[in-house]
Amino acid sequence: MSRILIAFEFSGTVRRAFSALGYDAWSCDLRRAEDGSNHHIVGDVRDVLDDGWEMLIVAHPPCTRLCNSGVRWLTAPPPGRTLAEMWAELDEGAALFSTVWNAPVPRVAVENPVMHRHAKERIMGFRPAAQSVQPWEYGDWETKRTCLWLRGLPPLVPTYRTQADARMALGLPDDARPLARVHRMTPGEDRAKERSRFFPGIAAAMAHQWGPLLNERIAA
Numbered sequence: 544m545s546r547i548l549i550a551f552e553f554s555g556t557v558r559r560a561f562s563a564l565g566y567d568a569w570s571c572d573l574r575r576a577e578d579g580s581n582h583h584i585v586g587d588v589r590d591v592l593d594d595g596w597e598m599l600i601v602a603h604p605p606c607t608r609l610c611n612s613g614v615r616w617l618t619a620p621p622p623g624r625t626l627a628e629m630w631a632e633l634d635e636g637a638a639l640f641s642t643v644w645n646a647p648v649p650r651v652a653v654e655n656p657v658m659h660r661h662a663k664e665r666i667m668g669f670r671p672a673a674q675s676v677q678p679w680e681y682g683d684w685e686t687k688r689t690c691l692w693l694r695g696l697p698p699l700v701p702t703y704r705t706q707a708d709a710r711m712a713l714g715l716p717d718d719a720r721p722l723a724r725v726h727r728m729t730p731g732e733d734r735a736k737e738r739s740r741f742f743p744g745i746a747a748a749m750a751h752q753w754g755p756l757l758n759e760r761i762a763a
Contacts, residue, residue, distance in 0.1 A: 545567065545598070545757040545758075546567045546568075546569065546595065546596050546597055546598075547561050547566055547567065547568040547569065547597065547598040547599075547600065547754075548568075548570075548571060548591070548592075548594075548598070548599050548600070548648075549561075549571070549600045549601075549602050550570075550572075550588040550599065550600070550602065550604070550643060551572055551588065551601060551602055551603050551604050551605075552570040552571070552572055552602040552603070552741065553570070553574040553575070553577050553583075554578075554740050554741065555570055555576055555577060555578045555580055555583070556602075556740065556741040556742075556743055556746050557570070557600055557602050557746040558582060558583070560743070560746035560747045560749065560750040561749075561750045561754060562582065563750070564750050564751070564754055566750070566754050567582075568582065569582045569583065569584060570582065570583045570584070571583070571584040571585075571586065571588045571591060572585070572588075573586065573587065588643070589639075589642055589643075592642070592646045592647065592648070593647055596648045597648070597649060597650065597757050598648065598650040598651075598652075598696075598753065599643065599646055599650070599651045600651075600652045600654075600749065601643045601651075601652065601653040602654055602741045603654060603741065604636075604639060604640060604643065604653065604654070604655060605636055605639060607632070608629065608632045608633040608635075608636045608662070609633070609637065609640065609658050609659070609662040610655070610656035610658060610659070610662075611656065611657045611658060611659045612656065612657075613659075614659040616629050617629050617630065617633065617661060633661060633662065633665070634665060636662070637662055638665075640653065640655070640666050641665075641668070644667075644668065644669075644692060644694070645667055645668055649695050649761050650694065650695035650696050650753070650756065650757075650761070651692075651693070651694040651695060651696070652691055652692070652694075652696055652749070652753070653691070653692040654689055654690070654691055654741075655672075655689075655690055655692065656688070656689065656690065657675075657690055658690075670692070672690035672691060672692050673691055673692060673693040673698050674690070674691050674693070674698040675689060675690045675691070676688075676689050676691060676699060676701070676745060677689075677721070678721070678742040678744060679703070679706060679709050679721040680701035680702060680703055680704075680744075681699075681701065681742065681744030681745045681747070681748050682702055682703070682709065682713065682743075682744035682747075683742045683743060683744040683745070684709065684713055684719070684721050684722060685721050685722045685723070686720075686721040686723050687723070687742075689745075695761050696753055696756065697752075699748050699749065699752055700748070700752060706720075706721065
């Protein structure tokens with residue numbers, strides 16, 4: 544049976560979406576699995592990339608220094624930090640992205656916010672994101688633009704093309720607007736952990752649309 548690895552996932556959201564359809568899916572994170580699953584690897588994902596996976600989904604890689612929203616810290620670091628530290632963290636983040644993007648796996652999807660040019664310049668084999676998705680397009684009534692870098696996988700097809708379609712399906716008022724929950728999350732020691740949780744609707748779309756491709760050969 545083809546095996547699927549979901550990197551940087553402690554919640555099991557994407558793993559469970561694939562497992563529910565009968566796929567041999569495993570999550571990997573430095574933290575233990577929140578749901579106690581025995582299909583979870585505790586450790587550095589870079590140590591298991593050569594273990595014969597057929598699909599790699601990088602659900603939430605460390606992106607603080609790569610994302611466009613944080614580029615300001617590369618010229619004016621936050622209190623208590625130095626410019627050298629900011630650029631060193633950028634190099635580390637870009638190196639990690641490069642490793643998972645170029646992993647020896649035939650089908651790869653890497654999720655990340657919009658990147659700034661300094662990050663793009665540091666990623667080996669960089670190419671533009673294949674698509675950007677919003678949670679509300681897949682039934683989670685929230686807004687958080689997420690880019691997907693895809694290799695050997697097609698772009699996801701949205702469940703709902705418009706917010707009006709999503710509102711109707713979810714039984715919401717005509718004037719309802721998607722929640723900016725992630726952006727408005729209050730500071731705290733668990734903020735980064737909670738922000739990294741993947742959206743169930745997008746995870747389900749990945750499983751339903753990409754899972755069947757494991758039985759197909761990738762064109763040379």
